[in-house]
Amino acid sequence: MARDVHARVEGVTRTYASAGNQPPVHALGPIDLDLLKGEFFAVVGPSGCGKSTFLEVLAGLQRPSAGAVTFEGKPILGEVADGIGVVFQEDASFPWLTVWDNAAFGLRRSGVAETEVQRRVDDALAFMGLKDFTRAYPSQLSGGMRQRVCIARTLVLQPRLILLDEPFGALDAQTRLLMGDEVLRLWRSTGATVLLITHALDEAAMLADRVGAMSARPGRFIDVIETGWPRERDSSIVAESAFGEITGRLWERLRGESLKALGASRLAAAAAD
Amino acid sequence: MSRVGLIRLAVIAALIGALEFACQTGLINRRTIVPPSEMAVTLYKLLASGAINADIARTLGVIVVVIAFSIVLGFALGVLIHALPRIREALDPLFATYYAVPIFIFYPVLIAIFGLTIFPIVVIGVATAIVAMIIATLNGLDRVPRVLTKVARVHRLSRVSTALTLQLPAAAPYLFTGVKLSVSYGFIAVIAAEFILSPAGLGRDIADAYADFNNRRMYALILFLLIVATIVNAALHAFDMRWAERGSGGRP
Amino acid sequence: MTATRRATDALIIVAVLLAAWQILHRIAGDTALPAPIATLTYLTQMLPTERFAQNAAATAEAFSLALILAYALGLAIGAWMGAHRLSGAVGEPILVAIYSLPKIVLYPVVLLIFGLGISGKVVFGALHGILPVALLTMGAIRAIPPVYLRSAHTLRLTPWQVIATVLIPAALPEVFTGLRIGFTVTLLGVLLGEMFASRLGLGSMIMSDMQLAQSKDMVTVTIILFAFAAIANAILLWIEHRLHRRV
Numbered sequence: 105m106a107r108d109v110h111a112r113v114e115g116v117t118r119t120y121a122s123a124g125n126q127p128p129v130h131a132l133g134p135i136d137l138d139l140l141k142g143e144f145f146a147v148v149g150p151s152g153c154g155k156s157t158f159l160e161v162l163a164g165l166q167r168p169s170a171g172a173v174t175f176e177g178k179p180i181l182g183e184v185a186d187g188i189g190v191v192f193q194e195d196a197s198f199p200w201l202t203v204w205d206n207a208a209f210g211l212r213r214s215g216v217a218e219t220e221v222q223r224r225v226d227d228a229l230a231f232m233g234l235k236d237f238t239r240a241y242p243s244q245l246s247g248g249m250r251q252r253v254c255i256a257r258t259l260v261l262q263p264r265l266i267l268l269d270e271p272f273g274a275l276d277a278q279t280r281l282l283m284g285d286e287v288l289r290l291w292r293s294t295g296a297t298v299l300l301i302t303h304a305l306d307e308a309a310m311l312a313d314r315v316g317a318m319s320a321r322p323g324r325f326i327d328v329i330e331t332g333w334p335r336e337r338d339s340s341i342v343a344e345s346a347f348g349e350i351t352g353r354l355w356e357r358l359r360g361e362s363l364k365a366l367g368a369s370r371l372a373a374a375a376a377d
Numbered sequence: 378m379s380r381v382g383l384i385r386l387a388v389i390a391a392l393i394g395a396l397e398f399a400c401q402t403g404l405i406n407r408r409t410i411v412p413p414s415e416m417a418v419t420l421y422k423l424l425a426s427g428a429i430n431a432d433i434a435r436t437l438g439v440i441v442v443v444i445a446f447s448i449v450l451g452f453a454l455g456v457l458i459h460a461l462p463r464i465r466e467a468l469d470p471l472f473a474t475y476y477a478v479p480i481f482i483f484y485p486v487l488i489a490i491f492g493l494t495i496f497p498i499v500v501i502g503v504a505t506a507i508v509a510m511i512i513a514t515l516n517g518l519d520r521v522p523r524v525l526t527k528v529a530r531v532h533r534l535s536r537v538s539t540a541l542t543l544q545l546p547a548a549a550p551y552l553f554t555g556v557k558l559s560v561s562y563g564f565i566a567v568i569a570a571e572f573i574l575s576p577a578g579l580g581r582d583i584a585d586a587y588a589d590f591n592n593r594r595m596y597a598l599i600l601f602l603l604i605v606a607t608i609v610n611a612a613l614h615a616f617d618m619r620w621a622e623r624g625s626g627g628r629p
Numbered sequence: 630m631t632a633t634r635r636a637t638d639a640l641i642i643v644a645v646l647l648a649a650w651q652i653l654h655r656i657a658g659d660t661a662l663p664a665p666i667a668t669l670t671y672l673t674q675m676l677p678t679e680r681f682a683q684n685a686a687a688t689a690e691a692f693s694l695a696l697i698l699a700y701a702l703g704l705a706i707g708a709w710m711g712a713h714r715l716s717g718a719v720g721e722p723i724l725v726a727i728y729s730l731p732k733i734v735l736y737p738v739v740l741l742i743f744g745l746g747i748s749g750k751v752v753f754g755a756l757h758g759i760l761p762v763a764l765l766t767m768g769a770i771r772a773i774p775p776v777y778l779r780s781a782h783t784l785r786l787t788p789w790q791v792i793a794t795v796l797i798p799a800a801l802p803e804v805f806t807g808l809r810i811g812f813t814v815t816l817l818g819v820l821l822g823e824m825f826a827s828r829l830g831l832g833s834m835i836m837s838d839m840q841l842a843q844s845k846d847m848v849t850v851t852i853i854l855f856a857f858a859a860i861a862n863a864i865l866l867w868i869e870h871r872l873h874r875r876v
Contacts, residue, residue: 183530470642474859606729
């Protein structure tokens with residue numbers, strides 16, 4: 105099934121000026137990627153490789169130093185486009201609002217009628233399993249539930265492209281697997297294109313249609329692996345042999361990069377002898 | 378009330394009771410300290426007769442003006458300085474040293490300049506309270522988590538909308554701490570000014586009663602100020618605690 | 630943030646303050662507020678006078694005694710409330726409440742009990758200083774991670790060794806913050822006491838100068854006190870930063 109390109113990243117690099125007389129930091133790129141409509145794409149790479157920078161450039165939160173990003177055919181120029189939703193790694197729930205008001209936040213400001221707001225928020229919160237907590241405050245919830253509130257807040261806007269920046273980084277391993285199932289459910293029912301950033305190989309291998317392995321800084325895609333999973337999948341696929349193979353391949357590509365990121369490049373050279 | 382709260386109440390009651398006992402039995406000379414019960418009775422009579430109403434109005438009025446000015450202007454200056462990082466860098470040592478210096482010493486100079494009116498009291502009150510509000514505002518705006526401003530951009534909010542709907546509520550607990558401090562400092566500075574030298578007010582009343590050896594009246598007025606100050610501070614503190622538990626905490 | 634930039638910033642601020650002073654002088658007139666330059670030259674003339682020396686000595690004496698009293702009592706109370714959970718829980722709100730009160734209203738009570746001599750000023754000053762010292766010492770002790778004590782236990786240290794080699798170093802930075810703040814408020818307390826009812830001391834000197842319209846003396850003494858407090862605080866802050874960096 106040939107899919108349309110939903111978002112295109114062409115020759116994008118990102119360099120930062122650094123303080124004093126230091127040379128500028130080349131943080132990312134050049135990156136070339138076509139995100140296909142409705143696919144689930146995961147980006148894996150060692151810490152500091154620029155994955156989050158990549159997501160922010162794609163979202164329009166940062167401008168690339170070179171290259172171009174287009175979404176649905178239109179260029180993204182330093183502003184977040186309509187139809188893109190982002191879930192961040194840090195807890196972005198607003199402590200002074202209830203769960204319900206949190207979820208309704210963005211929608212209320214987009215001029216949608218109040219009855220529609222009610223409907224969408226109720227649906228999103230029910231979908232995320234937060235129906236019984238609508239009047240609670242985030243400080244009364246666990247970390248996983250707060251992330252679900254943030255996801256609900258993104259969901260109500262019915263985004264066509266959902267960007268997730270290591271959303272489960274702060275959670276324990278079992279909760280992560282369960283949240284992975286949630287994200288898959290979300291992806292299937294909304295039909296959106298999903299891009300997920302993670303440092304966890306197994307998470308990427310389990311969730312995605314395609315996994316982009318990113319090198320150590322400056323981050324570049326050294327491989328894009330097609331997982332071939334059926335659309336109707338959940339965390340039980342971790343038992344399949346294909347899962348082990350995919351994870352193995354990813355590690356094979358990324359082990360050297362992770363060592364580099366650790367700063368142990370001399371060790372890597374010695375090991376190769 | 379919790380067990381600790383009950384113990385605290387018992388301790389305070391025991392201390393007051395001991396004082397009452399000591400004063401009544403003559404262990405403490407009445408010319409030094411008057412029994413608490415008499416303080417309360419005298420205060421009640423003063424309030425009922427309306428004799429000190431004018432002074433209450435004046436003192437509390439000045440305090441309210443000082444606090445309102447300090448909070449509003451302090452917040453505005455804090456927002457302004459926060460938006461100008463270079464200026465903030467330059468002013469930081471000033472803010473750090475401000476409360477290390479006995480600002481109140483300036484009060485006589487103010488009297489020399491402006492005369493023995495209400496104006497020096499207001500100025501010294503605002504001078505004492507406003508910097509706490511500025512510092513708290515700067516601190517609060519600093520503490521708005523970066524991720525919230527990113528969320529604002531994802532939702533494509535305008536700058537004004539971001540400030541009002543995100544930054545202000547996020548900074549609110551810290552702003553409230555500034556309010557608490559401003560109230561406390563405003564109280565302290567105004568009362569001290571009235572006490573040292575002032576044409577009128579409760580502080581002046583206490584000083585006069587002391588000079589006239591009118592202990593009953595003096596203690597009654599002291600009791601009044603202590604009660605008012607304690608109630609106001611306690612109320613603000615309770616409020617602060619409720620905000621704090623909502624803003625932070627929660628299981629990770 | 631380079632040192633030169635910080636220095637130029639400081640100079641700019643001082644220049645702005647002096648300019649504001651000069652403008653205020655122009656508005657208020659010489660009898661109310663002398664000009665900055667005149668005041669600073671007068672400073673050199675006034676310092677060696679006997680009047681200044683006597684008053685400065687009186688304030689210094691009262692302040693030193695008040696500070697010792699504040700530190701001793703504050704540390705003792707704070708240590709006890711920090712170590713003894715219940716006392717801390719019961720006492721902390723009381724101390725916090727007293728801290729926020731206008732303690733000046735208690736000064737007549739202090740005077741009635743301790744008389745008009747130096748004792749009144751010392752007690753009043755100490756009353757101010759005890760509170761931050763006690764509160765911060767209590768906080769410092771409470772904040773010692775329990776794992777430190779468990780480690781000390783496994784190392785089989787005697788109670789005195791635990792206090793000297795673990796508790797004190799761990800608590801020292803925050804305790805020192807309390808001492809620094811205590812310094813400031815004790816000084817203010819002593820000066821307030823002098824301003825109200827004293828014949829001797831820099832605080833009362835300022836008040837009598839004001840009443841006799843000797844504005845040069847008044848402003849000069851004010852500036853001296855500001856400078857003293859600022860410099861002392863800077864030194865204490867420097868020490869405090871060194872202590873914090875160790876931890």
